[in-house]
Amino acid sequence: MDDTPDNPLRGAEKAGPAAFDFVAFADFVCSVGHNEFLGLKYQRHGTDWVEMVLPWRADLVGVEETGVLASGPIVSLLDHCTSMAVWARRAMFVAHVTLDLRIDYVRAAGPRRTVTARCECYQVRRSMAFVRGVAHDGDPTDPVAHAAGIFMLVDSEQAPRA
């Protein structure tokens, strides 16, 4: 992922799942680049799912009069959260890229509301990982957005054999 010295992932790829500290990794990738700019935060995860939040911020708004978050940051939240779900399921980091991502905007998020994403990786193959997830602003049964996507490994030789 990164060659910076404080990257907790350094060496983890070769060491395999046993050495993979998922929470440290999740916190690290939220602390750099676009994820940091948006203020994405890791919340929790399971064996094939990850939950993350996007706190409301005035400069991320789409329509000034309503104060509702733009859809762009929600694309980023779902792209990143589904990506993390793949690494949770693989129990290791492998370099992959988004092949395809579809997002349905079920309804607008409420004004000034934090948006939470919960995404799962429902299948992994040698070179592909299949993901889905929802974003909500408080009630997971009343989502603001639904996502489905596919990630592809940069180098299929990296793929776990299992």
Added chain:
Amino acid sequence: MTGAALPPYARAMGMEIDHLDDGTAVIAMDYSIRAQGRPGHVHGGAIGGMLEIAAYMALHTDLARDGSDMRIKPVNITIEYLRGAVPQRTFALGQVVRRGRRVANVRVEAWQGDREKLVASGWINFLLAPQKT
């Protein structure tokens, strides 16, 4: 006339109107750390955000040509990531493929140095609704 001003999110990301292509705004964004995904590449979400802004601007222009003030709500977006976007200026342009009474279908493309080598493309469907009175 380019119509709508860019929203706070787009301005915060450094998006701007580069020029007009047959009246429609070509959106551009210089690379910055704010847009970085995996090292050395633009975040897929930032590309998606650009596609949405470009699509919105294209539809806004299309509506304005007909003097329409319909409200625009995105219904869904499908993004194909075609190439890794590198630390360079990125461009995006939308094209209204069909606009009916209730729904508009907008195709959108993003590229960097070479207009023919797309880094991403996508479809966005918008719901059109009358202004609230």
